[in-house]
Amino acid sequence: MFKIWLATVIVITGILAIGFNSYRIMELNAAKAFNDQQLFLVREAARSIRAYIGNIESTLRFSVDIIGYNSQDDMLAEKVLSSVFFNTTGQILYLFIADPQGTILYQYPHGSSLSVQEFNLHSLLKPAPNFPGWVVSRIVNIGSPAQSLFSFIIAVPIESKKGSPVRWLCCVPDFNRMKQQFIYPVRSGKTGYAWMVDDRGVLIAHPNKNLEGKEAIAASKSGVPEFSSVSLEDIVRHKMMQGKDGTGEYISGWHAGEKGLTKKLIAYTPINLGPLVWSIGVSTPYHEILEQMADSTRRLVLFLGCFIGTIIIGSVWLLWQEKKNQQVNQHLQWSQEVFNGITDGISIVDQHYRVLMVNDAVCRWQNKPLKFFLGRPCHDVFLERGELCLGCPAKETFATGQPAFRERVSITLGGKKYYFHLYTFPLKDEAGKTVRVVEYVKDVTSERILQSEIIQNERLAIIGKMSAQVAHEIRNPLSALTLNIDLLEDEIKGYAGIDTAEAQELVHTIKHELKGLHNVLDDYLQFTRLPKIRLAQGNINVTLEEILAFMEEEFRVHNIVVKKSFDPEVPPINIDYDQLRRAFINLIRNAVEAMPEGGSLDIATRINGNWVEITFMDSGEGISEQNLEQIFTPFFSTKVGGTGLGLSITKHIISEHGGEISCESRRHEGTRFIVRLPLHEH
Incomplete structure (x- = not known):
């Protein structure tokens, strides 16, 4: 019973382990598939931003070509700036032409309140020798203290005839519009959102505008200051800031304005702008993936519950069967104990007279183990005969289907002769045909010996009395006869000169026979007067x-x-x-x-x-x-x-x-x- 429960617990534990493992695999596969979708979203957003900035850069290059041929025409420069501003339909906040020292020569619109001094034009407009033909500044706050405004500068050189930049055509794109158009609309799951960092790890785009301009790692701690997300730090510093593409997961200190530790999935991809790198990421709470798996999870739990319920019901049924089998085995054991406890011999033979079973009494009589009897013909193992015994009662029972009996069957076992009464009984199948015969052997040796001893004692008593009487009646005449023969022998020896050899021979013969009679008489008397044993x-x-x-x-x-x-x-x-x-x-x-x-x-x-x-x-x-x-x-x-x-x-x-x-x-x-x-x- 314990083994069944143990096996049940092991099986259920195994099923639960398999179920849990299956759930984990489903969860991991769902997370991977979801992250792959997020990665597709950020790649599309990055492609759109690169195209957006590329269009502005192409427009600037086209304008540079016009201005470059007429580099001393101030009116033309003003017209070009105005045309570019209006033709880009709000993509650009501010246009200007500056010399390599960062001095603004022309601007549009005139009197703009935007301050471009934050961009450090003097350093920006002196690019490295191998610059790609245009430069992009880092994103900085160019707004007023009351209202932040983040943007960047795209600068294209206006070259002289000698090929060296003498002036730069620069623009400040509307970065807010870019974010509204390409970052903020990106949604993943129910509450997932997109965000962007530059190559310093600073947030340059985020649904929570209060976090823009802060380091992404510090921003993640804003919900739970004492919390440090090692995984997010690894993703930002070693992947996003390095311009790598991929997916992962991390734990954040807040989400969607709510503080608290939240496990998230993230997909990220870079936007390469010359030597600068921006990286777009999209994050979604992990539990939203689990919510999408709710139906599958419920089905899995239902299946496992039904399966485990079936196992428990099966185990209960097995326990019931085990208990029933134990009862049957107990009865069989009792029957076997009764079978072996019977002091008379019992054996069961099949239709070919092969021994199928014997009890312990038969083994003791023969002084043989059980396996010695099994499968061998009964006439061989019991009587050492090669054929059936004459008048075999088992044969009669097989033929008639009725019990049979044989009296005083005798065999010799271990040098000792035994006497038995042999009974046979039929064992029948469902059709009533005798298929087995029980041979019941009752040992009547002791009874036979006791009966013989009683008869012998009675005979001995009678013989003893007769022997005593006969010995008494014979002893006196025999003694007289012996005495007279001795006298006769002496008389014969007294005849001198007469040949008495023949007479002496006859006397010697008579004396020898008389001595034999005395010996017989002594045996009889000893038999009638056996002394009591003194030990x-x-x-x-x-x-x-x-x-x-x-x-x-x-x-x-x-x-x-x-x-x-x-x-x-x-x-x-x-x-x-x-x-x-x-x-x-x-x-x-x-x-x-x-x-x-x-x-x-x-x-x-x-x-x-x-x-x-x-x-x-x-x-x-x-x-x-x-x-x-x-x-x-x-x-x-x-x-x-x-x-x-x-x-x-x-x-x-x-x-x-x-x-x-x-x-x-x-x-x-x-x-x-x-x-x-x-x-x-x-």
């Missing part, structure tokens, strides 16, 4: 060493090779030395008797969990599977003359120690008995 600390390895030393001659006679592998880490445990010795001797003698032609006997000890494990492995012929189930049953024996009580007594002794005994055997490979005794008393 004490003892070392299994030492016990086995003593037994092997005791039976060393027997091993030599029967050509048996004994191999020992005793774990020195096996600690002392609680045992009944005599009874355990008897049990071990029984197991070893059985192994010796299983190898009449000789062989090997491997005896090993080790610690296995909470048990001390002792194994006896012979290389004899082995025990058939049919007989293997009955070897611990009293009176069952495959040996000629055997009583069938040895392994029963051995099992009883091991059980009284709280231990276990099991047997593994394969025909022609040998037999292994495994005895497990507890490390600690239970």
Whole structure:
């Protein structure tokens, strides 16, 4: 759930970042396009001003040509000045002819109140050697103290026949008219305006006439004196005053008569007048561009809002789905826990009898990981068969679509035989066809063993009583018979001079058979009177060493090779030395008797969990599977003359120690008995 919210926040943040970036790109593109339009406006204004001044300069040159041919005709000069003044239709405020020292020789109109002394004519009319044929003065205030009037002088030389200027035809253009015609009408946006500076950075044209004659940088601070616009200063000093063309933006201290910091867009272009440079700029508040973008911005915000809303709705839906999936997963987990918590084995197979799933009980029985079963045929992984089992209940369930049952199925796992009841149940698709089968295996081994033990105990009780009674009834006559045979043997030995060899042989045979009967009788009596175990600390390895030393001659006679592998880490445990010795001797003698032609006997000890494990492995012929189930049953024996009580007594002794005994055997490979005794008393 946290991941979904985190992903949602990341996506929304990314969208907002993209939206903001898109807005910034739109804003920058709009500002650039707007500035390009402003640049076009100022270029047109500059072109018009250059044309305006060029027309005045052409008129002056034409007049100079007339005056130059008649340089001494004063009346002609007066007429030319008057004609130029009236023909320029108000473009010129004042005309005059001056000598190189700046002395005015002729003027028109006569008696003009304009003062041209501010222009420093003496310096102006001595241009550099490479001047372009006309000169333009800086703009100065030639008005009265009560009313400012800014203008400039255009001067064209009247040359002598030798080519040197002897007089100058000068005019003072109507700069206010020029501003009214070419500067003030330029508008950009709602409140944008044009203004002009000279090459000193002085404002020579501005909608706020109070600022004219002031430096542009100082004028920008008039609204907020403590404010300094680095960007405007850079534009004015390093671009406009240098005669460069371009666009930019800056922050001003006022706009349209209102004080306050205002971000503006600016476009500027130069007017080159010989060595002098004027520069026209047009400025527009940045927010007016944003106002023009309002519709686009609203559409962008609406789109982003809808998109983000969709994402949030999707996230809520995903959270709902996630919660639902968590509930489903929780139920699946519970089902899986129940599935694995069942102590009986459960497996699911498909129509090809491949295992799709097993629970933990099956893995424990087989001592294999889950992946060992998946995808393999059930008859292969469970019974190591290459084909279906006879009477397979899963096959029946696939065929009938009904549950099936098989009783007392037996398999051997890890050398131990298990008994199961096998149930199969169908899993059907929507069409009612059986596509999977559940195999439910109930382990009834313990029940089978318990039932067998109950029956065996009942049999043992009956056999014990019968054995005691039979042994009692037989012992007395057998003892009398043995005594009389001994007497008879002594009697036969007393016959001197008579050949009694045959009689003595018969007596020896009878005594041997009587001894065998006594041994059988002793086994029966021992079985009926098994002593109670008395436990004490003892070392299994030492016990086995003593037994092997005791039976060393027997091993030599029967050509048996004994191999020992005793774990020195096996600690002392609680045992009944005599009874355990008897049990071990029984197991070893059985192994010796299983190898009449000789062989090997491997005896090993080790610690296995909470048990001390002792194994006896012979290389004899082995025990058939049919007989293997009955070897611990009293009176069952495959040996000629055997009583069938040895392994029963051995099992009883091991059980009284709280231990276990099991047997593994394969025909022609040998037999292994495994005895497990507890490390600690239970």
